[in-house]
Amino acid sequence: MLIKERLAGKKSSVVPVSQAQPFAAEPVGCLPRPLLSGLFPDAVDICSALDVIPLPMAFLSTQKKVLFLNQAALLLTGFSEEEVYHRPCMYVFRSRTCGAKCPITGTGEEELRKSFLTDIITAERRKIPVRVTLSPVQNAQGELAGYIETLEDVRLLHELEHKQGWNEKIGDMLGHSHGMERIFTMMSGIAQTDSSVLITGETGTGKDLLAEAIHNASSRAKGPFVKVNCGALPDQLLESELFGHCKGAFTGATENKPGRFRMAQGGTLFLTEIGDLPLALQVKLLTFLDDKVIHPLGSTKSINVDVRIIAATHRDLRQMVREGKFREDLLYRLNVVRFHMPPLRERGDDVQLFLNHFVHLFSEEFHKKVTGFSHDALFFLEHYSFPGNVRELRNIVEYCVNVCRNERIEIEHLPHYLMESGRTDDVQNMGGAAAPKVSEPQDVGANLAVKSGNANWAELERRMILDALLTYHGRKSKAAEALGWSRSTLWRKMKEHGVDA
Amino acid sequence: MAKRLLITLQANNIAPRFDNTIEVWLGYEGMNSLDEGELLILPHASAEELCQVIVQEHVQSVICCGIEEEFYAYLRWKHIEVFDSVQGSAVLALAAWNKKIIAPRMVF
Numbered sequence: 001m002l003i004k005e006r007l008a009g010k011k012s013s014v015v016p017v018s019q020a021q022p023f024a025a026e027p028v029g030c031l032p033r034p035l036l037s038g039l040f041p042d043a044v045d046i047c048s049a050l051d052v053i054p055l056p057m058a059f060l061s062t063q064k065k066v067l068f069l070n071q072a073a074l075l076l077t078g079f080s081e082e083e084v085y086h087r088p089c090m091y092v093f094r095s096r097t098c099g100a101k102c103p104i105t106g107t108g109e110e111e112l113r114k115s116f117l118t119d120i121i122t123a124e125r126r127k128i129p130v131r132v133t134l135s136p137v138q139n140a141q142g143e144l145a146g147y148i149e150t151l152e153d154v155r156l157l158h159e160l161e162h163k164q165g166w167n168e169k170i171g172d173m174l175g176h177s178h179g180m181e182r183i184f185t186m187m188s189g190i191a192q193t194d195s196s197v198l199i200t201g202e203t204g205t206g207k208d209l210l211a212e213a214i215h216n217a218s219s220r221a222k223g224p225f226v227k228v229n230c231g232a233l234p235d236q237l238l239e240s241e242l243f244g245h246c247k248g249a250f251t252g253a254t255e256n257k258p259g260r261f262r263m264a265q266g267g268t269l270f271l272t273e274i275g276d277l278p279l280a281l282q283v284k285l286l287t288f289l290d291d292k293v294i295h296p297l298g299s300t301k302s303i304n305v306d307v308r309i310i311a312a313t314h315r316d317l318r319q320m321v322r323e324g325k326f327r328e329d330l331l332y333r334l335n336v337v338r339f340h341m342p343p344l345r346e347r348g349d350d351v352q353l354f355l356n357h358f359v360h361l362f363s364e365e366f367h368k369k370v371t372g373f374s375h376d377a378l379f380f381l382e383h384y385s386f387p388g389n390v391r392e393l394r395n396i397v398e399y400c401v402n403v404c405r406n407e408r409i410e411i412e413h414l415p416h417y418l419m420e421s422g423r424t425d426d427v428q429n430m431g432g433a434a435a436p437k438v439s440e441p442q443d444v445g446a447n448l449a450v451k452s453g454n455a456n457w458a459e460l461e462r463r464m465i466l467d468a469l470l471t472y473h474g475r476k477s478k479a480a481e482a483l484g485w486s487r488s489t490l491w492r493k494m495k496e497h498g499v500d501a
Numbered sequence: 502m503a504k505r506l507l508i509t510l511q512a513n514n515i516a517p518r519f520d521n522t523i524e525v526w527l528g529y530e531g532m533n534s535l536d537e538g539e540l541l542i543l544p545h546a547s548a549e550e551l552c553q554v555i556v557q558e559h560v561q562s563v564i565c566c567g568i569e570e571e572f573y574a575y576l577r578w579k580h581i582e583v584f585d586s587v588q589g590s591a592v593l594a595l596a597a598w599n600k601k602i603i604a605p606r607m608v609f
Contacts, residue, residue: 005541005542006539006540006541006542007539007540007541007542008539008540083606087588087608088588090517091517091566091588091589091608094517094518094566094567095517095518096518096521098517098518098521099511099516099517099521120567121518121519121567121568121569122567123586123606124570125567125568125569125570125573125585126569126570127569375545486511486512486524487512488523488524488540488542489523491542492523492542492544
């Protein structure tokens with residue numbers, strides 16, 4: 001069906017033909033030329049300075065109007081300086097996210113920096129894939145002054161993606177978000193040293209993969225990589241497991257046991273859930289970190305071991321130090337190099353990267369023809385917060401590929417638990433736009449999430465619409481604004497769900 | 502016979518992208534406001550399907566903003582006038598079209 005709805009006209013004012021005059025573009029001579037002083041010996045024209053930067057850059061006002069584009073941005077968009085000045089940025093960039101999905105709210109409450117992949121249409125009618133990085137800028141009083149936007153042409157990156165064997169990964173880790181790129185950049189340098197590494201992050205964020213990648217990138221790659229889960233064993237067994245024991249050290253110790261430290265000789269020992277290490281063993285670990293010696297259980301002799309330590313935890317070790325559950329000196333010794341794995345909800349486009357990766361992985365593994373997600377399913381997953389992070393995403397995709405019999409995964413193929421009560425509040429934005437900033441509209445979605453019970457997605461959306469209409473006494477424009485939709489989107493969805501206002 | 506016009510909309514302005522449009526206005530030469538004519542809501546955004554709508558509705562002129570060369574060329578091949586990169590108020594653009602002063606890259 002090409003046309004969903006046909007309506008009689010659109011409410012607007014009648015404009016006499018004589019008033020139809022185009023906006024007069026600013027002559028170049030009238031464009032502002034601010035000076036940058038205090039950096040170079042003499043004040044310099046900041047626009048000329050920005051023009052030499054090869055990365056397309058845009059300065060936007062809080063009302064989303066273009067204040068300045070550097071030369072690289074003008075070249076990319078195909079506009080001239082006078083054509084863009086004070087124009088709404090959506091008309092200059094014509095990005096896929098312009099409109100309902102625009103991340104600029106004008107309130108300064110956006111994330112400090114947001115990076116996402118999208119595409120723009122230039123003045124020459126070319127569609128160019130770009131990576132946009134958007135940052136709010138504050139004035140000296142800490143108030144929002146505007147935004148700086150950079151647009152990175154990723155056409156070359158996309159070409160490389162299609163070349164066989166290329167992927168955005170290091171080791172088995174995938175990631176193209178800003179947080180992961182920083183980790184990838186730091187990792188190769190850190191890997192070459194023997195410094196202890198502490199990896200923090202929520203469960204399922206890939207701490208284990210990072211540890212292994214560091215080992216594989218280091219000079220110890222040919223040595224063993226030994227992993228110990230400090231939370232998996234009882235305290236009494238853990239000491240023996242880590243440091244070994246001598247025959248007769250305790251009941252049942254019928255022979256010498258080398259322990260994981262000695263097994264990792266010349267390589268890396270990865271201590272996961274380091275926060276669960278008992279205090280007594282923390283002392284022994286600290287001794288090793290200071291002196292590179294261990295004392296097996298029941299032995300009077302110390303043994304030198306050449307092992308690099310990588311530790312990981314999802315706990316807040318500083319808090320544990322304050323509570324007396326973790327030694328402060330051990331934290332400082334482990335924290336020589338620290339990597340924090342960002343949760344998936346902070347990794348922007350990496351969600352889509354992972355979804356694509358796992359769909360292809362499991363399709364091949366299960367010999368299925370699934371190629372991707374439907375628009376609705378993808379929208380749902382892109383707005384789901386994945387409390388279990390990458391591990392949860394992988395499990396969800398594996399489930400979907402298993403149950404899907406078509407080429408595209410639909411909403412009904414998603415695991416039911418995603419729709420259950422208490423889970424729907426993980427869906428950050430059902431409306432498809434930035435959440436409105438007044439408290440009442442937010443309650444519409446939140447209340448619905450609590451009441452939703454076992455409703456599927458369509459029922460959920462229908463209830464959301466009814467809730468909004470009830471809240472705003474049938475006023476569709478207010479209800480649409482609260483839901484983050486345009487009026488036409490609300491109208492279309494009301495018709496879809498048979499809601500008669 | 503009066504010419505038939507299609508304007509891609511986002512609220513009361515020209516939509517920034519042809520392929521992201523789900524709301525379009527259809528009308529005839531001589532209509533001075535968006536109250537007149539018809540408002541079409543599309544089931545989803547699709548440049549290909551919007552081109553089909555344009556052809557099926559016998560549109561002779563299109564006012565839009567960003568449009569890819571592929572779809573621009575298709576519409577031109579179908580002898581449809583395309584005023585692209587038009588920005589701003591849809592009703593002012595309509596008035597300029599009626600006055601025959603509209604051109605690509607105009608800003609209202």
